[in-house]
Amino acid sequence: xxxxxxxxxxxxxxxxxxxxxxxxxxxxxxxxxxxxxxxxxxxxxxxxxxxxxxxxxxxxxxxxxxxxxxxxxxxxxxxxxxxxxxxxxxxxxxxxxxxxxxxxxxxxxxxxxx
Amino acid sequence: xxxxxxxxxxxxxxxxxxxxxxxxxxxxxxxxxxxxxxxxxxxxxxxxxxxxxxxxxxxxxxxxxxxxxxxxxxxxxxxxxxxxxxxxxxxxxxxxxxxxxxxxxxxxxxxx
Numbered sequence: 001x002x003x004x005x006x007x008x009x010x011x012x013x014x015x016x017x018x019x020x021x022x023x024x025x026x027x028x029x030x031x032x033x034x035x036x037x038x039x040x041x042x043x044x045x046x047x048x049x050x051x052x053x054x055x056x057x058x059x060x061x062x063x064x065x066x067x068x069x070x071x072x073x074x075x076x077x078x079x080x081x082x083x084x085x086x087x088x089x090x091x092x093x094x095x096x097x098x099x100x101x102x103x104x105x106x107x108x109x110x111x112x113x114x
Numbered sequence: 115x116x117x118x119x120x121x122x123x124x125x126x127x128x129x130x131x132x133x134x135x136x137x138x139x140x141x142x143x144x145x146x147x148x149x150x151x152x153x154x155x156x157x158x159x160x161x162x163x164x165x166x167x168x169x170x171x172x173x174x175x176x177x178x179x180x181x182x183x184x185x186x187x188x189x190x191x192x193x194x195x196x197x198x199x200x201x202x203x204x205x206x207x208x209x210x211x212x213x214x215x216x217x218x219x220x221x222x223x224x225x226x
Contacts (some may be wrong), residue, residue: 033212044116045204045217092155095212101170102147102215104157 002027004094006105013082014113021108023092026052031052034075035070035093039107045091051075082112117141118218127143132193135221139186139207144206146176146188147208147215148180150161152201163188192223200225 003026013019025034036048049059051068059066063080079086092105117140120198127133139146148160159172163182177186177195183190192199202222206215 035214037217043202044219045206046116047214050214054182101162101172102159104149104159106156 002029002032002094002096002101002103004092004103006090006092006108008108009106010109010111012111014114015084016081018035018078018080019090019110019112020053021079021090021110022106023075023077023105025073025075025092025094027073027094027096031096033095035102036066036075036077036094037093037104039091040088048077065081079110082110084112084114086110087112091109101112116216116218118205118207118216120203120218120221121193122221123219124222124224125210127195128226129195129197131195131225132191133195133223135190135192135203135205135223137188137190137205137207137218139188139205139217141202143207143216144186145208145211145215146182146186147206147211148174148188148190149204149206150201151204151220152198155201157204162211169211195225197225199223 005024032053034051038046065078067076089107091107095102119138144165147162151157160174162170175197202220204220206217208215
């Protein structure tokens with residue numbers, strides 16, 4: 001069975017600090033997809049990134065970066081120079097290849113303090 | 115705006131009742147997903163359709179059912195409602211299964 005663990009329930013940082021959100025997953029499949037979504041206080045879910053299990057290359061998009069390590073089954077998300085607008089709940093998710101069931105982690109609530 | 119629409123935005127009903135939530139996917143998307151988000155259960159995958167066919171089932175109760183119509187819109191039917199069904203119900207769509215999903219604004223269901 002697939003499982004996603006986001007051990008950090010809440011994180012508070014001061015604006016301009018860097019912050020890393022952890023995601024550990026479990027799957028028996030060799031083909032799978034990992035995702036990060038953002039849910040701001042307004043409630044909508046916003047897609048941030050999708051990564052397949054064969055692509056371990058780290059990705060950077062502006063202030064956001066993702067570190068995918070199959071050896072530790074982790075897909076961590078780092079926000080550099082955090083801003084107040086980054087305050088949200090961030091979800092990591094896993095979808096096993098061949099199936100479309102998506103398992104979400106419990107989310108990490110990030111509060112960026114001005 | 116993700117391009118996914120959901121109606122209604124809010125729904126208040128009583129226990130034992132039946133409601134229908136509607137979702138229109140992004141133009142061109144064939145996959146539709148339904149999720150339930152509650153404080154105690156988090157974000158739970160319910161069911162997925164691809165081009166009219168059910169493709170995956172998650173933690174969906176037997177009292178709940180869904181379908182995807184030929185025009186690709188989808189409906190989630192919730193019956194014999196209980197207090198615990200109060201939650202935010204999201205619909206999402208993607209071009210193909212396992213592609214990134216784009217979420218609608220959600221329908222907030224309150225069961226009194």
